Amino acid sequence: MTMQDTPDTTKKMSAEDCWARLQANNLGRLVLTDGNFVDVLPVLYGVADHEIYLRTTRGDRFSAVVMSRRVSFEIDEELENGIRSVIVQGVAHWLPPEMTPPLVHTFGLRHYESGHLMQWVRIVPRKVYGREYPLLPAQGEGYFPYN
Numbered sequence: 001m002t003m004q005d006t007p008d009t010t011k012k013m014s015a016e017d018c019w020a021r022l023q024a025n026n027l028g029r030l031v032l033t034d035g036n037f038v039d040v041l042p043v044l045y046g047v048a049d050h051e052i053y054l055r056t057t058r059g060d061r062f063s064a065v066v067m068s069r070r071v072s073f074e075i076d077e078e079l080e081n082g083i084r085s086v087i088v089q090g091v092a093h094w095l096p097p098e099m100t101p102p103l104v105h106t107f108g109l110r111h112y113e114s115g116h117l118m119q120w121v122r123i124v125p126r127k128v129y130g131r132e133y134p135l136l137p138a139q140g141e142g143y144f145p146y147n
Contacts, residue, residue, distance in 0.1 A: 010133050010134075013086070013132065018129065019047070019128070021075065021077065021086050022075060022086055025077070026107070027042065027043075027075070028052075028074060028075040030072075031072040031073070031074065045107075048107075050125065053120055053123075054123070056120075056121060069093070070091060071089075071091070071092045073090070074087045074088075081134055082132055083133050084130065087128070087130065090123045090124050094121060095120040
């Protein structure tokens with residue numbers, strides 16, 4: 001079976017459905033680049049007014065937010081017979097420390113003790129999209145549909 005023989009059964013999600021899924025979750029992945037390397041980091045997050053807020057400590061990996069500010073953010077969900085993926089491409093902004101207390105109460109994110117000063121980042125989306133992908137049935141040992 002070739003890729004041309006496989007029907008495209010992916011379902012594009014509406015922007016409203018994407019935001020509903022983003023609001024229903026609180027664990028995602030932030031994708032950063034410093035121009036040389038790409039990092040993918042798990043983060044706890046919350047959504048308000050179609051913007052994503054996440055909590056982190058300043059460090060080497062997150063210095064890419066300061067450098068390029070362009071980021072991608074993704075969540076995945078397992079479905080009964082497939083997977084769902086929502087991706088946000090946007091611009092990240094460090095938030096001033098005085099914004100932290102209201103955000104903590106708004107999102108109710110679990111706090112972890114790291115010994116570092118926590119910092120909030122806001123992602124202002126430029127593009128939001130999602131798809132649902134069906135899982136292909138297993139066809140026996142060594143089967144991969146796109147050979």
